[in-house]
Amino acid sequence: MTGLSRRQFLHVTATAAAATGIGLDALVAASARAQAPTATAAGIPTTLQQTIRQGSVVSGRYRALATGAGEPYLPRTDVLRRAPSAARTASRRSLLYLGHLSDLHVIEAQSPGRIEPMIVQDHSAWGSAFHPQDPLSPHATAAMVRAFSDARYSPLTGAPMSAAIVTGDSADMHSHLELRWYIDLMDGLPVDPATGGPTWQGVQAWSEATWAYRPNDPRGGAFGDYGFPRLPDLLAQAIAQKVESVGLPAPWYAVYGNHDTLLLGTFDISPQLRALAVGGRKSYTLDATASTALEGWASSTSVFSQALAALGLASGNPGMREVPANDDRYLFERREFMAEHFRTETTPGPVGHGFTAHNLASGETWWQVDLSPRVRAFGLDTCNQVAGPDGAVPESQMRWLRAQLEFAQREQRLVLIFSHHNSLTLENRAVRPGADEKLYGAEEFVAMLLEFPVVVGWLNGHTHLNQILAHTSATGGFWEITTASCIDFPQQQQVVELVDNRDGTLSLFTTVLDHASPAVPGSSGSVADLASRSRELAANDWAETPLMRRGSPLDRNTELLLPAPFDLEVITDAQLEAQHVAERARIIAHETERAL
Amino acid sequence: MVSLGAVLVLVLAGCSQVAAIAPVGGNHLTEVRFATIDVLLDRGVELEAVPTCTRAGDGAISCAGTTGEGDAVASSSPASDPDALTVTVSGAVVFTGSVSAVIDAAAGDAP
Numbered sequence: 064m065t066g067l068s069r070r071q072f073l074h075v076t077a078t079a080a081a082a083t084g085i086g087l088d089a090l091v092a093a094s095a096r097a098q099a100p101t102a103t104a105a106g107i108p109t110t111l112q113q114t115i116r117q118g119s120v121v122s123g124r125y126r127a128l129a130t131g132a133g134e135p136y137l138p139r140t141d142v143l144r145r146a147p148s149a150a151r152t153a154s155r156r157s158l159l160y161l162g163h164l165s166d167l168h169v170i171e172a173q174s175p176g177r178i179e180p181m182i183v184q185d186h187s188a189w190g191s192a193f194h195p196q197d198p199l200s201p202h203a204t205a206a207m208v209r210a211f212s213d214a215r216y217s218p219l220t221g222a223p224m225s226a227a228i229v230t231g232d233s234a235d236m237h238s239h240l241e242l243r244w245y246i247d248l249m250d251g252l253p254v255d256p257a258t259g260g261p262t263w264q265g266v267q268a269w270s271e272a273t274w275a276y277r278p279n280d281p282r283g284g285a286f287g288d289y290g291f292p293r294l295p296d297l298l299a300q301a302i303a304q305k306v307e308s309v310g311l312p313a314p315w316y317a318v319y320g321n322h323d324t325l326l327l328g329t330f331d332i333s334p335q336l337r338a339l340a341v342g343g344r345k346s347y348t349l350d351a352t353a354s355t356a357l358e359g360w361a362s363s364t365s366v367f368s369q370a371l372a373a374l375g376l377a378s379g380n381p382g383m384r385e386v387p388a389n390d391d392r393y394l395f396e397r398r399e400f401m402a403e404h405f406r407t408e409t410t411p412g413p414v415g416h417g418f419t420a421h422n423l424a425s426g427e428t429w430w431q432v433d434l435s436p437r438v439r440a441f442g443l444d445t446c447n448q449v450a451g452p453d454g455a456v457p458e459s460q461m462r463w464l465r466a467q468l469e470f471a472q473r474e475q476r477l478v479l480i481f482s483h484h485n486s487l488t489l490e491n492r493a494v495r496p497g498a499d500e501k502l503y504g505a506e507e508f509v510a511m512l513l514e515f516p517v518v519v520g521w522l523n524g525h526t527h528l529n530q531i532l533a534h535t536s537a538t539g540g541f542w543e544i545t546t547a548s549c550i551d552f553p554q555q556q557q558v559v560e561l562v563d564n565r566d567g568t569l570s571l572f573t574t575v576l577d578h579a580s581p582a583v584p585g586s587s588g589s590v591a592d593l594a595s596r597s598r599e600l601a602a603n604d605w606a607e608t609p610l611m612r613r614g615s616p617l618d619r620n621t622e623l624l625l626p627a628p629f630d631l632e633v634i635t636d637a638q639l640e641a642q643h644v645a646e647r648a649r650i651i652a653h654e655t656e657r658a659l
Numbered sequence: 660m661v662s663l664g665a666v667l668v669l670v671l672a673g674c675s676q677v678a679a680i681a682p683v684g685g686n687h688l689t690e691v692r693f694a695t696i697d698v699l700l701d702r703g704v705e706l707e708a709v710p711t712c713t714r715a716g717d718g719a720i721s722c723a724g725t726t727g728e729g730d731a732v733a734s735s736s737p738a739s740d741p742d743a744l745t746v747t748v749s750g751a752v753v754f755t756g757s758v759s760a761v762i763d764a765a766a767g768d769a770p
Contacts, residue, residue, distance in 0.1 A: 117767040141708050271724075487689070528689065533709065610766040611689065616694035617709050 066636040071465075075641045079648035085655060086098075086226070087192050102432030108210070110134055110575040111620060115553060115582050116601065117610065120373050123290020125603050130582045134620045136219075136572060139611075140426060140634060141533030142540040143568060143624040151564035156639060157220040158477070158631075159438045159561040159568075162211045162227030163314060165483070165524025168202035168235040168322065169245040173258055173265040173589070174392050176340025177236055180266070182606070183274045183349040192327065192608035195276035195286060198267060199597035200235070201256055204248050205308040206594035207549050207556055209579035211215045212659065215312035217560050219572050223646035224313040224558070226434050226440070229416075230524045231483030237332060238340060242323075242403050248375040250408040250646050251310020256302045259387040263298035265345065269384060272347040275350040276600070279324075289602065297596065300588035307590060310408075313646070316417035316442060319428055320414045320483040320525070321454060323400045324446040324551060331395050331450065343388040351382025366528065389452065397448070401428065403630035411653070417442045429460050431467060434479070435642055437634045438561065439471050443482040447502075450471040453491035454484035458524020461511065468515040475629045477561065477569075480512065480521040485545045509534050510519070514543060516628035520571050521545060527551045529575060529614030531621060542571055542623040552609035554578055554594075563631045564624075571623040687741045688712050691720040694761040695734040698746045698754045710734060 067075060080087045092471070097451050098261045111133045111259055118129035122179035138147060178194035229249070234241035244254040259265075259567040266272040278294040300554070321328035326336060346352040401423060404416040415422075417430045428444035441464060445454035456464075464481070471478050489505035512518045513536040521534075533538050547555045554621035560572040577598075584595035602609050653659070692712045710724035710732055718738030720743060724730060726748065727750040734746040736758060744761065 117763075128762065139709060140707075366754070487686075526686070530689065530692075532711070576708050608690075611693055611762045613766055615693045615765070616700055617706070618693070 066640040071637065072644070073374075073641070074080075075398065075644045076618055076648075077356065077542070083648045083652040084103050085648060088473075093647050094384060094411035098362050099216055107216060107274060107578070108213050109218050109558070110555075110577060111136070112234075112608075113265040114575070115577050115598065118582070122292065124605075125292065128401070128599050130600055131245075134576075134616060135623045136576075136620050138622040138624060139531070139533070139617060139618055140422070140624050141397045142542060143626060144536055145533075147568060147624050148564070148566045151568065151570070155220070155562045155570070156565065156636070157217060157222035157564050157643075158634065158639070159226075159435050160220070160222040160224050161434070161479075161559045161561070162214075162224055162311065162315070162556075163522050163544070163546050163559050164207065164227060164549070164556045165230040165546045166232040166320065166527055167204050167207075167229065167245055168232055168249070168548060168551065169198065169204055169241045170550070171240045171244070171258055171392065172197040172200070172267070173263065173345075173386065174236065174238055174240070174340060174389075175308075175342055175345035175386055176336060176392055176394060178346075180346055180349045180352045182203070182270075182489055185348070186345060186606040189602055190604070193266075194277065194601065194604055194607070195267075195291060195615040196266070196550070196597040196600040196604070198263070198298060199593045199600075201244055201248065201254055201324055202301070202590045202593035203258065203554055203597040204245070204612045205306050205580060205590050207381050207554070207576070208248055208251075208311055210556070210576040211558070212309045212312045212653070213579055215653070218574055219560055220562065222560065223362070223643055224524050225642070225646055226313050227311050227315040228440070228481050228522060228547070229317045229485045230481055230522060231318050231446070232328065233317065233320065234395075235593075236340075237320055237322065237326050239393050239399070239403075241396045242400065243391070244404060246407055248306070248308040249311050249315055250253045250310050251479045252408070253305040253307045254499045255305045258302075258389050258392070258466070261300055264386040266347045268298055268513050270345050271384075272450070280538070289603065289605065295598075296586070296588070301363065301586055307383055308659050309659070310653070311411055312650050314411050314413050315430065316440070316481070317404060317442045317597055318417070318442040318481050318483055319400060321446045321452050324448060325450070326394070329450065329542075333430050339396050340394050341388060341390055341421045343385055344383040344596070345386045346383050348382030355597065370495040372449045373524055382646075392635035395430040399400040399427065400422070406610060408552040410656075411649070417635060420561030426650065429463070433476075436638055437476055439476040440481055441467060443480065443518070444642060445482045447491045447493050449493040449495055451491045451493055452489040454482075454525075455489055455491050455504055456508050458501040458503070461503050461508070465511060468518065469513075471517050473492065475633055476517060477628070479517045479561075480518065482521070482523050484525050485530070485533070486543055487523075491639070519561070519569060519625060519628070520559070522546070524548065526614040529555065529557075531573065531614075531618045531623065538626070539626045542625065544573055544623075545614055547614075548603070549606070551607045551612055552598060552604070554598045554601060554614050555613070556577045563627070565631070566649040567627050569625050569627050569631070571587055571625075573619070573621045573623065575619045663712075667727050680765075686713050687718070687736065688720050690741075690758050690762065691734060691744060692722060692764075693738045694744055694758045695732075695746055697765045698734075699732060699748075699759050704732065704748060704753075706732070753766055
């Protein structure tokens, strides 16, 4: 098989240069550099080189983080079920290099629409309502985007990044402001965290909220007892300047997560909560959170009234403080999540980020896209619209996906599935009274995917941990890749590369990314230092069982082998070369625009 | 429809349903799987089928896989003591101890 001829190469390169506005000479030179991928890979910061590990005790039980050795790729043969050929390393070629982000949980921590005091009731059960690092969420997200930009060329093959997928839970508390911040950070636009004026306004600044981590003076509560540090400048630094983001280096796509569907990913959104989010009073006690959230029901339901009275939680109790109201904090409707993805930059694009005009018109929240001439992706919405954090696959999507997979099988397209929920969390069959659409669980969903050998990977998130599972049939199977979150430790995401080994097998390489920040935070107040502090605080947030979320080494940097579902020689080197020239041109434009 | 208000009443009344609807938290099955793999890799056991884990009706976790040579690997952790872990290779016990200790050791560089 041969690649592009000299004439074809120049034509493709000139076309790509014209499309991106970069010089032909620059693009030709970049293509020449790409011929030496190993030299390129050595300079790409990933966990292949080094990663973050737990360090020594700082105070009490609070530990610092440290830089540890890199982790090499470990081959997994669960699906292939035989030893792979050693010769594959010399003959492999990249079919697709993809970024995978999930569970960003962008948080506007000063919002009155949060329910942080719920941790007073049960810290472990309600740990996601309050994290000590909440004010630093935009900084951690921006540093993660930077890590993807830094890894815009594959550390394995040097291939340019083709696309990125965000598998849900992008806005933490259903706030329009959080939704806007997430999109802007992906696009490379700055966001302004000073939403309440020049002084931090929230539970972490208020001495009354002894249950919270208050960096000005952590004494008097569980976080102080644990040994969380006194950082009197932290909250001021968190809002002192706009959070700059370099932007993703490739077109990015998005699917719904449960936090993009329900409040805290779990509950219906009441009129009371909508009013609270844009109002000027913020709760710092469990009683006040209960009374404000319950206000409507308590006045209309005798059972609730009695429960409130018995617990001494009648509306109007103290526990609220005045904060500057901000109309941009309104809680968005389900459809608005899609619509907001059309308010975006055309570079890296695409406008809609997977959602199309058809989605907006029909209300369908799932989509498909060809990421390359021979790789097709399906973005699903597995979120339950009634209650509960976990999900399922509705009948309408099952039918649609089956029909599309039949096409893909006939057309010899490799298939990637994107969803928020994973196979351990697809069991939520809660439906509204009178609703009759069947909801399918993991067992039925996986069984259907196994019917189609062209399905090679299922990328998802939800459980905030690194985990890779094999799903096998009598003759093959596919890989399920779950990535960690950007809010809980280890605050890692990953890149995934689909590689043809040219021996009748495929490999999916997974490479974990730490966000672009030092292991030990400095005091500068920079995005990198604040992101670093976010990760350190997260590593000590004991209620979230942080260390287990790293997964095992077989869930991080891996080579996942499987049999090729058809003769991959139908994908010509010329096709791949043309694809890479166009993608390289886009990345050079990104580098030029961002002065990288 | 489950509202936050309704849940709050259950929460404040100490209802056990809270754990079922509370957002993402720890998971016995997942922790046992991670710790099992950590133990096996630490002992240099090459795996063809990485252990997959299931939860029994009583909440106990059991995992099963195979080595590169086709030998069975297994692990178990009872619901009554979720931090307890036993790992076997070809029926021989290679580890008994604490799930959390394995995970903590795997994450740390310093004692």
